[in-house]
Amino acid sequence: MQYLILFLTTLASAIQLNINSQDDVKSAASTIAYDMMTVYTGNQSGQVPGLLPGGLNCNPNNPGTYCWWEAGAMFGSLINYWQYTGDTSYNEVTSQAMQWQKGADDNFNPANQSRSMGIDDQAFWAFTAMDAVESNFPAPAGDAPSWLSLAQAVYNFQQDKWDTTTCGGGFHWQVFSINAGYNLKNAVSNGGNFQLAARLAYVTGNSSYADWAEKVYSWMDQSKLMQHDPTTGVLYIWDNTDSNNNCTDQTNFVWTYNYGIMLGGAAYMYNYTNGSDVWLGRVNEILNSTYSLFFPQEYGGNIMSELQCETQGLCNQDQRSFKAYLARWMAVTALLVPSTAATxxxxxxASAQGAAGQCDGGSNGRQCGMEWFTATWDGSTDVGQQMAALSVIGSTLNRADIAPLSQAKGATSESDPNAGQNAPTDPTKEHGPVTTADKAGAAILTILVVVLVVGGSIWLVI
Structure with a gap:
């Protein structure tokens, strides 16, 4: 399928972008990728491959510290960049990062992160492994585990974390109960596992993955995480619900990445089921709700915006990257569900053109900000903004020949359905008994999380 190339007037910016020219788009993407990777130090002597600065002790509210999961997402964006442009410059460092961070049990639960591991954190590294599978990214050398087996190991590890003792099911945010936020069952963790299962079903053709994806989606759809507004037709995918009160309410935040995750998973399921009307309806509901919430009419209706925090200048390190994932999975959806491409x-x-207009700031005069609806740089820059601009600009090179591969359609990564099944599920097996100091530290972190959530809720009401 060849996409209709739309003419948009090129905005004046340090990164010039004419989306009618593939060479121009590739040049812009190359510049943005280069600037993004200037932050990465994991390939330098004495550093840890796969980690961005602060990756061993991140704080999303502390500029310059990037959490482990965002590094995983960044390497996924570089695989997408390679697909779009054919530029292999970052393939070796991407492969090194994935192999280094896969952990001893090959399930993206490495020792340097496992104590504070989240279901969603693992999912983003698994997404990157699936990006490698679906693009026939060069296989790791020697006897290293295949990209597909790494994703399967995450799936196998996470299945044991499904909790029916509260809320009738669902995944907790955190892997281990001592961690702050364990009580939350959130959209990104449940949606992340759903999308992973959907992609494994698509790639392998194994119905057990599809059955699990249906199970997770159905639980989310019946929970407080997903709320259908009968008046407006908008589907609200809320950020989290609390198992401490049996998930009887929810935190009313909506984020682009939650919609992107659910949209992508539904698109894979639509394709896997050979065009199921049920999954087509779900794709269209999520997509139309995405348009209503994140493409505001005040900016013309075609430019993506992070509703919750962008115009207020309140987005943290994590949130600045969220639009990257919505852009990526919208592009994938257009390939897997062709009827959606027209919208x-x-x-x-338009979002790509707007993103280029924001890439005129920082120390080199071309770093990317977040507010794509204006060509005046908003004064912000970090890996998240670069990744989002890279993903949306690269998406204009989307084409049929880079549609996600499956084993039936040329994917070569070897499957191992039993991967990672011997991984320990109890943190004390790897880290020793939980101490009083551990519990005290977890309590302090819980208090901080509560303060942040309450503060955010007050801001939203105001």
Missing amino acids: IVPKLA
């Missing part, structure tokens, strides 16, 4: 393409094209 997706114009929105990605």
Whole structure:
């Protein structure tokens, strides 16, 4: 399928972008990727491959510290960049990062992160492994585990974390109960596992993965995480619900990445089921709600915006990257569900043009900000903004020949359905008994999380 190339007037910016020219788009993407990777130090002597600065002790509210999961997402964006442009410059460092961070049990639960591991954190590294599978990214050398087996190991590890003792099911945010926020059952963890299962079903053709994806989606759809507004037709995918009160309410935040995750998973399931009307309906509901919430009419209706925090200047390190994932999975949806391309393409094209207009700031005069609806740099820059701009600009090179591969359609990564099943599920097996100091530290972190959530809720009401 060849996309209709839309003409948009090129905005004046340090990164010039004419989306009618593939060479121009590739040049812009190359510049943005280069600037993004200037932050990465994991390939330098004495540093840890796969980690961005602060990756061993991150704080999303502390500028310059990036959490482990965002590094995993960044390497996924570099695989997408390679697909779009053919530029292999970052393939070796991407492969090194994935192999280094896979952990001893090959399930992306490495010792340097396992104590504070989240279901969603693992999912983003698993997404990157699936990006490698679906693109036939060069296989790791020697007897290293295949990309597909790494994703399967995450799936196998996470299945044991499904909890029916509260809320009728669902995944907790955190892997271990001593961690702050364990009580939350959130959209990104449940949606992340759903998308992973959907992609494994698509790639392998194994119905057990599809059955699990259906199970997770159905639980989310019946929980407080997903709320259908009968008046407006908007589906609200809320950020989290609390198992401490049996998930009887929810935190009313909506984020682009939650919609992107659910949209992508539904698109894979639609394709896997050979065009199921049920999954088509779910794709369209999520997509139309995405348009209503994150492509505001005040900016013309075609430019993506992070509703919750962008115009207020309140987005933290994590949140600045969220639009990258929505852009990526909108592009994938246009390939897997062809009927959606007619509405997706114009929105990605206009957002790409807007993103380029924001890439005129920072110390080199071309770093990317967040507010794509204006060509005046918003004064912000970090890995998240670079990744989002890279993803949306790269998406304009989307084409049929880079549609996700499956084993039936040329994917070569070897499957291991039993991967990672011997991984320990009890943190004390790897880390020793939980001490009083551990519990005290967890309590302090819980208090901090509560303060942040309450503060955010007050801001939202105001």
